[in-house]
Amino acid sequence: MRLLTLTAALALTAGVAHADLVFPSLDYRTGPYAPNGIPFADGYADYFTLLNERDGGIGGVEARVLPCETGYNTEKGVECYEATKGEGSLIYQPLSTGITYQLIPKATADNIPVHSMGYGRTSAANGEVFPWVFNYPGTYWDAASIIVKHIIDQEGGDVSDKKIALVYHNSAYGKEPIRTLEKLSEKHGFDLQLLAVDHPGQEQKSTWLQVRRERPDYVVMWGWGVMNQVAIQEAASIRFPMDKFIGVWWSASENDTRPAGVAANGYKAITMHGVGDDFAIYDDLKTHVYDKGLSAGAGDQHGTVLYNRGMQAAMLAAEAARTAQEIHGVTEITPTMMRDGMEALKITDARLEELGLAGFMPTFSVSCDNHAAPGLGAIQQWDASNQTWSLITDFVAADREIVDPLIEEDATAYAQEVGITPGCM
Amino acid sequence: MFYREAGEFKTSYAADHATFPIGFDFWRFWVVVGIAFLVVPFLINDYWEKAILLPFLIYALAAIGLNILTGYCGQVSLGTGGFLAVGAYACYKFMTGMDIHIPIGGGEYWSLILPPLNIALCVLLGGLTTAFVGVLFGLPSLRIKGFYLAVATLAAQFFLVWLFNKWEWTYNYSATGQITAGERDLFGILITGPNTEPWATYLFCLTFLFIFGWAARNLVRGRIGRQWMAIRDMDIAAEIIGVNPMAAKLSAFAVSSFYIGMAGALYFAVWNGAAEPTESFAIDKSFDVLFMIIIGGLGSITGSLIGAAFIVLLPVVFKNLFVGVLGWPTDIAEHLQIMTVGLLIILFLIKEPHGIASLWGTMKEKLRLWPFPY
Numbered sequence: 001m002r003l004l005t006l007t008a009a010l011a012l013t014a015g016v017a018h019a020d021l022v023f024p025s026l027d028y029r030t031g032p033y034a035p036n037g038i039p040f041a042d043g044y045a046d047y048f049t050l051l052n053e054r055d056g057g058i059g060g061v062e063a064r065v066l067p068c069e070t071g072y073n074t075e076k077g078v079e080c081y082e083a084t085k086g087e088g089s090l091i092y093q094p095l096s097t098g099i100t101y102q103l104i105p106k107a108t109a110d111n112i113p114v115h116s117m118g119y120g121r122t123s124a125a126n127g128e129v130f131p132w133v134f135n136y137p138g139t140y141w142d143a144a145s146i147i148v149k150h151i152i153d154q155e156g157g158d159v160s161d162k163k164i165a166l167v168y169h170n171s172a173y174g175k176e177p178i179r180t181l182e183k184l185s186e187k188h189g190f191d192l193q194l195l196a197v198d199h200p201g202q203e204q205k206s207t208w209l210q211v212r213r214e215r216p217d218y219v220v221m222w223g224w225g226v227m228n229q230v231a232i233q234e235a236a237s238i239r240f241p242m243d244k245f246i247g248v249w250w251s252a253s254e255n256d257t258r259p260a261g262v263a264a265n266g267y268k269a270i271t272m273h274g275v276g277d278d279f280a281i282y283d284d285l286k287t288h289v290y291d292k293g294l295s296a297g298a299g300d301q302h303g304t305v306l307y308n309r310g311m312q313a314a315m316l317a318a319e320a321a322r323t324a325q326e327i328h329g330v331t332e333i334t335p336t337m338m339r340d341g342m343e344a345l346k347i348t349d350a351r352l353e354e355l356g357l358a359g360f361m362p363t364f365s366v367s368c369d370n371h372a373a374p375g376l377g378a379i380q381q382w383d384a385s386n387q388t389w390s391l392i393t394d395f396v397a398a399d400r401e402i403v404d405p406l407i408e409e410d411a412t413a414y415a416q417e418v419g420i421t422p423g424c425m
Numbered sequence: 426m427f428y429r430e431a432g433e434f435k436t437s438y439a440a441d442h443a444t445f446p447i448g449f450d451f452w453r454f455w456v457v458v459g460i461a462f463l464v465v466p467f468l469i470n471d472y473w474e475k476a477i478l479l480p481f482l483i484y485a486l487a488a489i490g491l492n493i494l495t496g497y498c499g500q501v502s503l504g505t506g507g508f509l510a511v512g513a514y515a516c517y518k519f520m521t522g523m524d525i526h527i528p529i530g531g532g533e534y535w536s537l538i539l540p541p542l543n544i545a546l547c548v549l550l551g552g553l554t555t556a557f558v559g560v561l562f563g564l565p566s567l568r569i570k571g572f573y574l575a576v577a578t579l580a581a582q583f584f585l586v587w588l589f590n591k592w593e594w595t596y597n598y599s600a601t602g603q604i605t606a607g608e609r610d611l612f613g614i615l616i617t618g619p620n621t622e623p624w625a626t627y628l629f630c631l632t633f634l635f636i637f638g639w640a641a642r643n644l645v646r647g648r649i650g651r652q653w654m655a656i657r658d659m660d661i662a663a664e665i666i667g668v669n670p671m672a673a674k675l676s677a678f679a680v681s682s683f684y685i686g687m688a689g690a691l692y693f694a695v696w697n698g699a700a701e702p703t704e705s706f707a708i709d710k711s712f713d714v715l716f717m718i719i720i721g722g723l724g725s726i727t728g729s730l731i732g733a734a735f736i737v738l739l740p741v742v743f744k745n746l747f748v749g750v751l752g753w754p755t756d757i758a759e760h761l762q763i764m765t766v767g768l769l770i771i772l773f774l775i776k777e778p779h780g781i782a783s784l785w786g787t788m789k790e791k792l793r794l795w796p797f798p799y
Contacts, residue, residue: 029756030763069744069755074704078697079476079741086472101603102699105619121601170590170703172601179600196590199703410600417607 019332021058021321023048023314024066024084026077026094029297032200033072033225035255036306038297040095041067043310045296046289050281051318053288058318059325061332072225074098081106090338091115091317097173100133105418108132113339115320117313118143118249118272122176123410125372127343128422130411134342134371136316137364141406142398143248143270144177144220146377148184149396150246150270151218160189165216167207167223167231170196174222177248181220183402191216201227208234221247228256236263242382243268249377252389253305257382265384268392270377273312273361275389277303281311281356305380305389308360315355320345339425343368362395368424375403428792444642450789461631466624474623479696480737482630483688488717488729489641490684495715496723497645498677499657500566504578506710507585508682511558512689513700514595516551517604520544520617520694521597544609544616544694548633551690552683558585559682566674570660582711589702603701606694617694626695633687642726644680653677654724685714720773722780731781739766 027041028034048063057063066087068080077099081092092107092114094100100120107114114133116124122141124133152159166181168174178194185192193216195207201223208231211219219240223231228251235245243266247256252269282303289295290302301307324333324341333341346365352358364374376395383390415422428449435441445451469478487505494500523539542550562581566574589595596604608618615621616629644650652673655663664670693700700706713736721732740762747758777784 027755029754030759034756067755068748069759071759074699075480075697082472082475086470098701098704101601101605102697105605105698109619172603172701175601199707417605419608 020062020064021090021333022064022066022084022088023317024068024080024087024089024092026068026070026080026092026096026099028070028072028095030069031071031073031225032202032227035229036225036250036253037072037095039253039255039301039304039306040310040313042295042297042299042301043307043312044093044314045310046285046294046307047311047314047318049289049294049296050285053292053294054284058321059331063318063321070094070096070099072096072098074102078102078106085110085112088335090321090333090335091342093117093313093317095119097121097176098171101172104130104133111339112335113342115313115317115342117309117316119173122372123407123414125370125407126411126422127368127371128411128424129415129420130371131368131425132339134366136345136366136371136373137361138272138375138377138398139372139403139407140176140222140248141180141403142372142375143377144180145184145398145403146379146396147220147246147248147270148181148188148190149399150268150379150393152188153393154244162218163191163193163214163216164218164220165193165195165211165214167195167197167204167211167219167221169201169223169227170198173224177220177222180402180406183406184399187399187402197223197227197231200225202230204230204234207231208238208240211235211240212238218244218246221245221251223247223251223256228253229259232257232260232264232267236260242266246270246379249309252380254387254389255304255306257384258387262384264382267382268379269382271305271380271389271391272377273308274359275305275308275380275391279357279360284356312361315357316345316347319347319351342366343371343425372407375400428789428795430793442646444646458635462628462635466628469623469627471623474627475696476741477738478627479630479691481734482627482634483691483696484714484717484737485730485733486630486634486637486691487685487688487714488721488733489638489726490681490688491714492718492721492723492725492729493641493645493653493684494677494681496718496725496728497650497657498653498674498681500563500674500677501571501575502578502681503575503708503711503715504562504581504585505685505714506706506708507582508555508559508685509689509692509710510585510589510700510702510706511555511682512551512686513693513706514589514604515554515686516547516690516694517597517606518595519547519550520606520609541609543611545611545629547609548687548690548694552687555686555689556679556683559678559685560675563675563678563682566678567671579708582708586702586706589706601701603699604693605699609694617698619698621695630691630695633691637684637687638726638730641680641684645726649673649676649680657724716770718780720770720780722782725780725782727785728780728782731785735781739769 025044028037045065048065051057052062066084068084070077070080077094081103092103097119100116103114116135118138120135122139124130124135125139181192193214195210197204197207221231245267247269249270249272257264257267320341323344324337325331327340328337343366347363349363352360362374362376366373375398378391378395379393380389381392433448445454491505494502519542522541525537526534529535565577596602606617609616614625652668655668656673660670717732717736718729720735722728743762747753748755
């Protein structure tokens with residue numbers, strides 16, 4: 001009981017104002033999703049440490065990262081949200097589609113922006129219906145369409161006699177691309193097979209037995225956490241050709257391909273940013289963060305795909321905060337100002353160059369009509385002998401003819417269900 | 426000294442049969458209820474509501490449900506997660522307007538389309554639907570017992586979760602398979618949706634727990650409850666003295682599932698606002714609720730509440746202590762929390778195999794004799 005009173009007192013006094021910019025990090029370093037959660041969380045934290053150490057924060061105000069362990073579990077994610085929102089949190093990046101779905105109505109009611117970077121609810125791309133939710137630089141439906149485009153390129157333009165199987169995490173996350181793939185299969189005439197894998201995904205024997213029996217020409221994967229490495233190992237054990245196995249950008253890290261060893265050579269995945277640590281920012285990170293012993297976590301994830309992605313998430317949040325500071329002319333911004341900054345965010349080549357991230361990602365600008373700009377993706381391939389990823393295509397656009405009407409349809413349905421009158425803020 | 430029968434004079438049988446025959450107990454109970462209804466709602470914020478009180482109230486209701494089946498009637502069930510899902514999905518269907526179409530041949534359909542119902546009614550109907558499903562899955566209990574029945578209910582768990590993934594009608598054909606609770610109100614006060622006030626949802630769940638906790642307490646003291654306990658203690662003997670095992674077992678399944686169904690409905694509609702079958706109602710939910718009643722005390726309504734508090738609150742308390750007060754890294758805190766909770770469960774089971782409720786009972790016995798124990 002005494003402990004309870006203690007926490008009670010703690011929870012009640014938590015709302016004290018601080019002169020800093022608060023970036024909660026709903027991360028996960030435990031459980032079956034930790035192999036993917038850790039590098040992202042490290043990258044996220046290290047980027048803000050760099051800003052604090054090198055520039056003294058954003059616009060002179062220190063950034064404070066507020067970590068909260070969710071274990072990729074929605075109940076814990078909501079608890080983290082409730083626990084941290086009183087601390088002046090500017091933006092939520094929950095790194096979980098399930099948690100994002102929970103937070104969309106809650107954060108909208110509390111007027112705190114949510115940035116589900118390449119995950120979450122795809123129709124949040126429509127800023128008129130989802131003014132508080134952003135998913136730039138791309139959505140699952142973009143990813144699905146770009147992957148199919150790549151398959152069509154591989155097949156020389158015709159896939160009408162091909163079979164494509166989707167191996168997906170049986171959750172809101174994994175089910176997200178199904179509708180787009182169904183539309184694409186109607187358009188291009190390929191046969192679509194759906195193979196669900198239940199949480200946490202350690203047991204996939206029956207799934208891959210089905211792949212072996214049905215012999216799809218391509219397997220597309222929407223996996224996360226331990227499910228990724230198990231799938232790649234299972235695919236290797238049935239000798240499925242790796243260059244015909246294509247993951248979404250969340251099934252595309254070193255931690256997913258390494259366990260399968262050389263058998264994973266040639267595995268492909270879509271990505272939304274560049275690979276490796278050949279960017280000028282890594283010199284700054286080394287001087288200001290790593291060499292000072294300020295690395296988050298164990299410090300062994302530098303330069304990996306998901307570390308880069310965590311850094312990208314932090315960079316986009318910091319840039320949005322900077323934009324908000326410029327728009328409103330104050331340094332200590334509120335979540336509402338943060339939202340304005342996100343909607344006016346412009347990532348240009350010049351700015352990327354300044355940040356030491358030249359060529360790291362395509363340029364884009366966010367607007368009320370399009371919260372998911374630019375919707376581009378490139379295909380990366382794993383080289384098992386060098387243990388590196390390399391980009392094998394340019395950043396290409398999704399099939400807007402298919403994706404945009406679907407977004408419109410889903411957003412309109414949501415607006416009706418919840419009773420929102422669409423409009424820009 | 427103050428906790429004793431001496432000086433408590435009863436003038437009617439009804440008074441003698443009261444749940445709390447000792448005056449002090451009686452007043453203590455009402456003080457707790459009074460604080461819960463009249464003081465707590467003014468003190469809580471979103472965090473207290475969403476992370477502590479709602480989970481406690483909802484899991485307590487589910488634990489009472491499972492305790493009726495397992496603790497009172499002796500039928501082990503591992504299907505709690507599945508039954509929670511039935512409650513949640515039924516509530517969702519009633520919230521959004523139940524539509525049933527039954528083909529009657531010749532391409533014709535017999536259709537029943539209900540308008541969206543009041544949220545309190547939806548929760549009750551969610552419970553009733555689950556009671557019906559529970560009876561269906563309770564049928565094997567007439568033939569099999571113990572571990573074998575546990576396995577049969579395990580099948581219910583996996584079947585129901587599969588069903589809600591597969592049967593698109595249950596989630597109104599939503600693309601992601603998620604169900605989402607829209608805004609619903611009771612007497613003009615929002616109960617579901619993102620814009621609710623903490624006190625409103627808290628009082629809504631508390632009222633359900635209070636009314637049905639009260640009902641359960643009186644049910645288990647009455648004729649039906651005694652039948653359940655007779656079946657639990659020795660089913661053959663119970664049959665010989667005239668207890669109908671079919672009626673007793675199936676009524677236990679029905680009542681138990683009714684409670685669990687209501688808990689599932691509240692879990693989805695009021696607490697989380699959205700749910701997906703694989704994550705929200707997986708097998709670990711069944712185990713959580715089973716642990717609650719084992720730790721709290723089998724065959725005790727108080728035990729269900731204590732067990733729910735133990736399992737729900739301990740992780741939150743440890744998290745706040747380790748991360749909030751001591752400032753440890755979140756992953757170490759999480760791992761340590763898992764270990765500590767596990768250790769405490771083992772410790773409690775060794776020290777008090779009949780659950781914390783029996784500790785509470787021993788304390789009351791000691792209080793009666795205090796200050797001259799013998």
